[in-house]
Structure formats: structure tokens, C-alpha cells
Amino acid sequence: MNTTTRPHWISSGDLNGFLGLVVDNLSIMAFLAAALIGIFGMPPDIVFLRMFPGTTFGVLVGNLAYTAMARRLAQRTGREDVTAMPLGLDAPTSIGLALLVLGPAFLHFKQSGLDQHAAGVATWQLGMASLVIMGVLKFVLSFFGGMVQRHVPRAGLLGSIAGIALVLMGFLPLVEILKLPIVGFAGLGVVLYALVARARMPLGLPGVLVAFVVAALLYYVLGPLGWLGTGYTPPVAWQWRFALPLPTLQWMNGMAAAVPYLPLILPFGLLMVVGGINVTESARAAGDDYRTRDILLVEALATLVAGFCGGVAQTTPYIGQPSYKAMGARSGYTLLTGLVIGLGGVFGYLSNIVELVPLSVLAPILVFVAIGITVQAFEATPTRYAAAVVFSFFPAIARMVTIKLSDPTYVPGDRLQALFTDRAHGFSELAVITVLGNGFIITSMIWASFVVAMIDGKPLRAAWILLLGGALSLFGIIHSVQLSGGIYLPWLLDDASRLLAWQFAGAYAVLAMVLVLLTTATRFTQSDTA
Template sequence: MTTTTASRRRFGGGDLNGVLGLVVDNLSLLAFMATALIGIFGMPADLVFRRMFPGTALGVLLGNLAYTWMAHRLAARTGRQDVTAMPLGIDAPTTIGMALLVLGPAFAGYRQAGMDPITAGEATWHLGMASLVVMGVLKFVLSFFGAWVQRSVPRAGLLGSIAGIALVLMGFLPLVEILRVPVVGFAGLGVVLYALVAKRRLPFGLPGVLGAFIVGVVLYYGLGPSGFLGSGYHPPGTWQWRLGFPLPTLGFIDGLPATVPYLPLILPFGLLMVVGGINVTESARAAGDDYPTRDILLVEALATLIAGLCGGVAQTTPYIGQPAYKAMGARTGYTLVTGLVIGLGGVLGYLANLVELLPVAVLAPILVFISISITTQAFEATPLRYASAVVFSFFPAIARMLAIKLGDPSIVDPAHFAVLYGDASHGISAMAVIFILGNGFIITSMVWASFVVAMIDGDVRKASGIVAIGAVLTAFGIIHSVEPIGPVYLPWLLDAGARGVVLQFVAAYGALAAVLFLLSVGPRRR
């Protein structure tokens, strides 16, 4: 067999569909990030497009090049020409979480502190870089202990926490944006549900995501100029070549101190990607492509780390669905082309133009579908007896979603918010409870689901120990921080009122741990 023939077989007819799906997934997330940071929080567009985008896109380029090479190596070793590369792209839950829970609020905080938009944007950018470096280092270390991590945290806790993010942040918040321009967004959502949930074939065999984009764009630009969409329509800007080279920078060092209050969010983001990498590697192995788990995790970690060092703010991950790409005939060409399209687009700036041409009402239906898929997977991949634990883990995420909206000064006036939040010395207000429950919600969800799983399995003493760990985490604000923005702290340095609230929540976990321990002493009961 000639080299040309082998290469041709590696680039199967399904690679084009693979490129469309993978590029659109990445483009959707970049667009949402830009819309959130620029449209919702008012960050300077030039900073997002010329500083954040190039480094983030570089991570996608390097990761896909590495996975393409790994697929070629597997094909050469096995003599098979049907090997499908592992798809890699920007991670959906953490990208949305970084935009809405870390970068956006940080920028708003810098502005409230008196910084001008450029200075505040630079500080936020450095925070995003530092967050990515922290996640990259964590993933690099944990890549050598992936199996131990997977054994230590029950699947209901891992999938429940990420499903909570998906349901209320990736699903509900974009749904609000859809209904702000309902004629465009709802039609696009219907196409997505028709093609990807009901699994019906679109005319001409169009991929579901592409079909939804076409419907949304036609309605938006067809009806918008007539005024039918009202203020929901914004004419497209002029095409610009926003060159941005992802060169290594030490700006992340300036942002490291600012990451401390956000560690309860940042660290679980990295942990979830390690476990997710293990799961998708097993999925690919079941489909016939046996990739070394450690190599998959190391590539993911290094791509994230390099992206952070070069200005990126969103981490990469191997995508769920390698068997689906394999079934459609994709081989190694789709990851190579996707990496080049996204990577060069970040440098040359055409990704920014595409993002500006695609309004959030067109993109949001894709995110709603992703949220449905992730939430569904949490139940499908978890034994039925743990369904209650998964549902229980959603409540902290719901509280976080409410906190995001209630903390928005355009919805609740800051002065009125301060009154509603109240002085901790006068008891815990309903507003304070919502924020305290939402702060550190990812770790809270893991703790809550894990101790319920332990009880279901009959290991009540283990459940007691998990709840006791929750008490320790609560004491230092890693979960249930009593400050509205959710920083970690040393409890003895807080004022008396705040310290009293911390003590109540710590005592609550302590009391539950004690009750469970006493129940574990007696004979087991079903």
C-alpha cells in the first residue's frame, strides 16, 4: 500500500461532517464567551478578541495536532486505516462558568473599585490566564493519578455537579437570551431539538447545528432590518483583521493572587476535566481505538497550560462523542483541519468577525442542547439507585444561578441589595442564604451527592466522614462563603457577625455528621 493511499483512507468522507461539527462547537463557545464578557459585563472588545481569543485558540490548535499525531501513530502500529482521532475543543461548562462566574464578576468588581475599563480588562485578562495555568498544572499532576481520582469521587457526585452547571447555567441562562429575540432563537432551538434530540433528518442531510445556524441567521438578518425584531437586532459591523499573536507572557503571575477567591470554582473545573478525559478515553476504547489514557490526559493538560501562558482564558478538553465521529466516517483529517481553522482564526482575527456576525440568539440553542445532553448523561451514566443523589446535587447550582441574577446591578439596585442581604449579626436573610448556598457550589454538589451515595450504599460511617469534610470546607469559605462574592478566608479574621454565620453552617454539618455516625454504630437497617 502506498503512503498516498494510506493517507487518503485516513481522511475519510466523514471528515467534512466532523469539521463542521467540531468547528461549530468551538465557535459557539467562543461566541458565548465574547457575548457574556462584552455584551453583559462591558469588557473592551479589543481585549477579548486580540488578547483572550488567540491564546485560547492556540490550545485548540496544539491539542488537535497532538491528537491527530496520536491517531496516525495508532494506525501505523495496528495497520488499521479506520482509526478516528480523539476530538478536542474548548470545554463548554467551564468556559461558560469562567465567563459568568469568574471573569465577568471580576471585571465588574475592578470597575466598581474605580479602575478604568482598559486597566480593569487587563487585570481580568491576567486573572483568566492565571486560572488556566492553575487548571493546567492541576490536570498535569492528576493525569498521573486519574484512576485514583475516579475511584475517590462517586460518579453521581462528578456528573451531578457538572449537570447542575449544565442545567441552570448552560441551559437556563442561554434560554433567557433565546427568548429575548424569540422569533430567531425559538425557531433555531426547534431545529436543534428536531435534528439532535428527536434525531430526525434535515433536508439535504444538513448537520443539526449547521441547520439551526442557517435558520437563525436567515431570520435574524431577514427580519432585523425591517424593525420587526425591535431592539433585538444589531446591524453587523465592518470586517476587521484583528491580528493577535499568542506569545508567551508573564502576565499570569500578576493574576495569581486574584485567583484565590475563585479557587473553589477553578479547582473543580480542572478535576472534572481529568475525570472526563478518563471517561472519553474509555468510550473511544470501546469503539475500537485504544488510546493510552495518560497520554490523552497529558495532552489535555499541556494544551491548557500553554494556552494560559500565551493569553488564553478557556481550557480545552477531549470531547465526548469520539464514537459518533467514528460512525460518521471521520478519521484524522477532521481534527487536523479543525485545529488549523480555530488556531489560525484566533491569530488572524476572523473568528472575532464570525462571532460578531452570529448573535447570541442564533448560538444559544446549541448551548441549550449541550445542557440537555450533559444533564441526561448524568442520569444515564449513573445507576438508577443514585438518581436522588444526582438531583440533590442540583440545588447549589440553582442557588448560584439565582445569585448571578440577583447580584446583577441592572436587576437589583446595589443599595437595595445590601439591605436585602442584611447584616449577619441580625440573622441570616433569605438573600444571604441563596448566596451562601451558591458560593462554592461545584464542591458543595460533590459533597452532597457523595454522602447521599454513601448512605444509599449502606456505608453510613463513610457518609458521616464526607459530611465532616464539608464542615472543614465550610469553615474556610471553600463552600458556603458568607461573603457575597464568595472568597475563601480565615474564619477568625472575620467580623463577629460573619463569624457567627460561619459557625452556624459549620455546626450544621457537624451535627449531621454526628447523627450519621451514631446511626452507623447500631445494626444496619434497610
């Protein structure tokens, strides 16, 4: 074995890999900004000067570490075809954090009396605290990732994230597409043509890049002509934004505000640990034998660094390492991506690029990602568990409905609270939908897991899972009876809320008892007929 082999820093395949990885990260950053600024009205300076630098710095740190790991593996094995693990911002959790945590929290801070800027700062601190919590969780679970993977069935893990993908990453961006159908539908068609139908693009260009170009040209050519109606917004002037991602303790100020969102934040971290295990196995199957713990520790480190430096979106190794390997990418593409994305957050050119890309241009890529994640949930799960995967989607649908109902544009906050607490005729539909959607990621895992146990002929295991679900619902970790989705001690609730909490917890307990009784009766019957 030749242990002195030193791979080239940049290969021709690294340029293709770099383009694809940069576009992936750029699209997530753009949607994060579009959601927080365009949908929720957060001040742009908070997003671009406080959130972006730390977020992109995490991408830089993680990609530099993965580059070093790839070069070390190449030297140790004497191979020049080692491909680095791609790292970037995780699409489902970054978008989920924006739509489910940061955006609603910003509106809550404003309703509590803070002005626009103060509410933005409080939201930024909450985002940092969320990232630190996820980073610590990922660090701890990196030593127990295998155990987590063994005890939570794949249908529960993939089903829960597919639910996020289908209704949040798929349906909501599809609505944005159809706000500017000429632009968005054309971009979506190109994405489906290139990435779903796998048709070859002219000059071998990446399909995502072609979709970007087509949609952007339609937007900036037809918009000034008035053919897009009021949906066209002229590009903003280029602004010089310089902000160093310096470590700060302001995340500590957001810890208290992050507590009600723990049922969302903790599953986001858990999903990335399991995802890191899966992508490491995928890379190993492609010929690059990385240590799973090293991959997970780098992922946790990058997330913690981002959180300490002002970031609000977590990093993760991407599932497409074999695809980058097939492109001929080695270790240079992660180095280039880390530098371009990391420095882009510092010197501000990334925010200017993001401002030039309207949401209708980005949304088609997100719809494709949503389709891919949902399809993977079914392909990677045995067919007999398909019903469990589908069953796990319902809490995510409830959460999407709650998000739209919580938009003060449609239902004022005081009116929504009145509808939620009006139980003159029993539990209102709005209350049931909201309670079902609160903590929906963990709920999806619980639901899929107990259905999988029943399919496997293990009703007692299903009963234990249901009892766990009942215990979690009692404290608001799932099925929170508060409109905000917060956790609580049930004995401190008012009478009506406590009744609702006990009803949901009791539902799990009763079903668990039914399964135990059915199992006992079946065994008794079988022993009598034996």
C-alpha cells in the same frame, strides 16, 4: 500486522467531522464573547486581541497532538479506520468561567476604581492565571485520574456538572432565546428536531448547521424590516485584527485575584480530568485504544499553553469520538479544525464571524448541550442514585439566583451588600442563598457523595464525607460567608460572619454525628435481638 500502513491525510468523512467540530468550538467562542462583551460590558479589543489568540492556540496545539497520536496508532496497528480524539473548548467550564469568574471579576475591578480598559486587562490576567492553575492541576491529576474516579462517585461528578448545565448553560441561554423568540425559538426547534428527535436533515446536513442557518436568516431578514423590535443590531464592519499568541508572564499578575475563585477554578480542572478518562474509555470501546495518560497529558499541555499565551478557556477531549468515527472521520478532521480555529484567533477572522452571530442564534445549541449533559447524568448513573443527582442541583440553583441578584442592573452593589450583612432578624434569605451558592461545584460533589454513601448502606463513609464538607465550609472553600465568595481564615472574620461560618460547618458536623449515632444504635439493637 502491517506496520508500514500510512493513513490518508484527509478522507471524505473528515470533512463532516471537521464541520461539526468547528461549529462546536465556534459556538463556545461566540458565547464567551457575547457573555463578556454583551452581558458584562468588557472592551471588545481585550476579548478579541488578548483572550482569543491564546485560547484558540490551545485548540491548535491539542488537535495537532491528537492528530499525531491517531496517525501513530494507525501505523502501529496497521488500521486505516483509526479516528483521532476530538479536542476543543469545554462548554460547561468555558461558559461557567465567563459567567461565574471573569464577568463578576470585571465588574469588581470596575467598582474598585479601575477604568474600563484597566479592568479588562486585570480580568484577562485573572483568566490566564485561572487557566494556568487548571493546567497544572490537570497535569498532576493525569497521573492519579483513576484514583480520583474511584473515590468520587459518578453521581457527584456528573451531578455537579449537570447542575452547571441545567441552570447556567440551559436556563440562562433560554432567557436569551426568548428575548428574540421568533429567531431563538425557531433555532431551538430545529436543534431539538435534528438532535433530540434525530430527524434527518435535507441533504444530510448537520443539524447544528441547519439551526444556525435558519436562525441567522430570520435574524438578518426580519431584523432590518423592524419585525424584531429593538432586539436587532446591524452587523459591524469587518475588522482586520492580527494578534500573535506570544508567551507572556502577565498571568502572574492575576494570581492574587484568582485566589478567591479557587473553589470554582479547581473543580473545573478536576471535572476535565475525569471527563478525559471517560472519553478515553468511550474511544477504546469504539475500537481505538489510546493510552489514558497520554490523552490527559495532551489536554493538560494544551490548557497550559493557552494560559501562558493569553487564553482564558480550557480545552478538553470531546465525548463524541465514536460519533465522529461513525461519520467516517479519521485524523484529518482534527488537523483541519486545529488550523482553522487556531489561525482564526491569530488573523482575526474568527472574531469577525463571532460578531456576525447574535446570542439568540447560538443559545439554542447551548440549551441542547445542557439537555444532553443533564440527561447523561441520569443515564450514566444507576437509577438508585437519581435522588443524589437531583440533590446536587440545588447549590447550582442558588448560584444562579446569586448571579442575577449580583447584577448591578437589578440591585446596586451597595444595596446588595447591605441586604447581605443585615442580620437583625437572623440570617437573611439572601445571605443563605449566597452562602449556599458559593463554591457550589464542590458542594454538589459533597452532597451527592454523602447521599450515595447512605444509599449504599455506608453511613460511616457518609459521615466522613460530611466532616470533609464541614472543614471546607469553615474556610470558605464551600459556603463562603463573604459576598464575593472568597476563602479565608475563620478566626479573622468579623463576629457576625464567623457565626455564620460556624453555623454551616457545625451543620455538617452535627449530621455526621447523627449518622454515627444512628449506625451505632442500629448495630446495638441488632446485637440485642440476635
